[in-house]
Amino acid sequence: MYKITIVEDDQIISGELATLLENDGYSTYIVKDFEHSVEEILSSRGDLVLLDINIPYMNGKTVLQNVRKESNVPIIMVTSKDAVVDEALSISYGADDYVTKPYNPEILLLRIGAVLKRTKLEKTPNYEDLVIDFQRGTIKNNTAEEILTKNEMIIFYVLLENRGRITTRETLMTALWNNSEYVNDNALTVNLSRLRTKLAALGHEDAIETRKGMGYILL
Amino acid sequence: MKFDKFLRDKLYFVVVFVLAYATSISFLYAFKVDQSLCVALSVIAVISFFSSLSFDFLRKKKFYDKLKTNTANLDKVYLVTTTLETPEFYEGELLMETLYDMTKSMNEKVIEIETNMKEFKEYLELWIHEIKLPIASLELILHNEKQKDKKIYDQIRRIERNVEEMLYYSRMESSEKDYLIKKIDLANLIGKTILSFKDDFLYQKIELQVENIEGQVYTDAKWLEFILGQIIANAIKYKKEENSHITVRSREDEKNVILEIEDDGVGISKEDLPRVFEKSFTGQNGHHHAKSTGMGLYIIKKLLSKLGVIIKIDSIEGVYTRVTLFFPKNEFYEVTK
Numbered sequence: 001m002y003k004i005t006i007v008e009d010d011q012i013i014s015g016e017l018a019t020l021l022e023n024d025g026y027s028t029y030i031v032k033d034f035e036h037s038v039e040e041i042l043s044s045r046g047d048l049v050l051l052d053i054n055i056p057y058m059n060g061k062t063v064l065q066n067v068r069k070e071s072n073v074p075i076i077m078v079t080s081k082d083a084v085v086d087e088a089l090s091i092s093y094g095a096d097d098y099v100t101k102p103y104n105p106e107i108l109l110l111r112i113g114a115v116l117k118r119t120k121l122e123k124t125p126n127y128e129d130l131v132i133d134f135q136r137g138t139i140k141n142n143t144a145e146e147i148l149t150k151n152e153m154i155i156f157y158v159l160l161e162n163r164g165r166i167t168t169r170e171t172l173m174t175a176l177w178n179n180s181e182y183v184n185d186n187a188l189t190v191n192l193s194r195l196r197t198k199l200a201a202l203g204h205e206d207a208i209e210t211r212k213g214m215g216y217i218l219l
Numbered sequence: 220m221k222f223d224k225f226l227r228d229k230l231y232f233v234v235v236f237v238l239a240y241a242t243s244i245s246f247l248y249a250f251k252v253d254q255s256l257c258v259a260l261s262v263i264a265v266i267s268f269f270s271s272l273s274f275d276f277l278r279k280k281k282f283y284d285k286l287k288t289n290t291a292n293l294d295k296v297y298l299v300t301t302t303l304e305t306p307e308f309y310e311g312e313l314l315m316e317t318l319y320d321m322t323k324s325m326n327e328k329v330i331e332i333e334t335n336m337k338e339f340k341e342y343l344e345l346w347i348h349e350i351k352l353p354i355a356s357l358e359l360i361l362h363n364e365k366q367k368d369k370k371i372y373d374q375i376r377r378i379e380r381n382v383e384e385m386l387y388y389s390r391m392e393s394s395e396k397d398y399l400i401k402k403i404d405l406a407n408l409i410g411k412t413i414l415s416f417k418d419d420f421l422y423q424k425i426e427l428q429v430e431n432i433e434g435q436v437y438t439d440a441k442w443l444e445f446i447l448g449q450i451i452a453n454a455i456k457y458k459k460e461e462n463s464h465i466t467v468r469s470r471e472d473e474k475n476v477i478l479e480i481e482d483d484g485v486g487i488s489k490e491d492l493p494r495v496f497e498k499s500f501t502g503q504n505g506h507h508h509a510k511s512t513g514m515g516l517y518i519i520k521k522l523l524s525k526l527g528v529i530i531k532i533d534s535i536e537g538v539y540t541r542v543t544l545f546f547p548k549n550e551f552y553e554v555t556k
Contacts, residue, residue, distance in 0.1 A: 010352050016359035023363065054348075080351035087441075088399060102355035102379055105362040107414065177417045180410050182427045184420075 005046030038066040053079040068094040074119040106174040146198040159218040168215035220280040282306040398439035406432040412447040430468035434476040436546040454482035481541040487534040
């Protein structure tokens, strides 16, 4: 389980961020002593830092520079200023990404996931006996192979990442749209049922379970 | 300065002189003074009268002509006093003094207003920054509480976009350059913008078609994202009742990368079309279909002109509206690369 360190002085936002991240399967650490933010970030040993630019005592950019002297932990800068200088500086000081408030929670989760994937060189998990081949767009076991469309692959991948937890339709939709697949509600249902059929053909008939009114879960 | 008008101005002077002169001559005549003396006196009187008048005219003409031409030619007319020397006649001195005082007092007023504007803008930026915090919190809270009611998110996005509009309005006129021109992948940026409208497309059942978007443009990513957002928001706002489509496509010609956003919505009437970029212009659509501030297109046109991008809108009422953006290809960059 990845641990995210949250550096945000608005207590309501930091609390809600923690809830959001915990619901998505991360553990969190909220920095409290802004006089010693750098030390607290380093000692929290998070896998990723969400760092607000406007924090008390020391500007977020300075914190970023100081953390970078000690550690290569992935850092996403957060700001509500929307100023071009901030973004350019943050990236040149070594931030991995930059998001502007107010952020859409789904999109924030996607960005965090993307940065973690990039920096941790995470290996794609396999599902049971199935091997996923992104290059060829297939899933296969020892005996058979199924070709997935891009949409089906995205859906399967998101479900797999959240294996054992409920994935909402909203999350699946966001992931699809984030990959320039502008599908509507019906198409999502169709894609899901096709994916199920293909999984069934490989011997995993009830792999995807529907949780009414909540979403889907890959068992 | 014209002599005839000057003379007309001095009419009382001429009349008094002529009367006085005529009276004097008649006295001389009555006292039977030698006629040649009368003639000589007349000549002296007329010459001195007109030469003093001409002298006065010429020195005034020199000053007022310069004042007139400088005023006409100056870009900043209020600086005219600094281009003139104080003239050597009394009225001119008075005028110069007054002009100088006026300019000074106006400058003070301008500085006061500028300072107020600056303070207001600074406060506005700060306020926008502050208002984003509760919006962000609200969004997180609703998401965490698994609030499913799309109407609530809809309203939050509305607040968000209005706040954005204000932010860019305040930056639009600012002389500081707060944008950064970089090479940007059009497809990537459009993907990002569209993603933020996902729910609008889905819940208003608008069919979105993104045709092969290609090309790199030189622009500021944030500004362009805001601009595209405004265009897409308009396309959604003025969609037709049902079965509506929005298409985004790009192409290239020799000089430009061209981006088109087309909807099959209510369109813009012929009378309104030439005026859509005017400040506060709402037109028929703004009145009938949805509340409109009439500022959106005005702001984006201003921003685009700063970025060197041309925007064009064509439309047939009830059929379609097509917004086209022309991004000039940066030849210099391509060559040096």
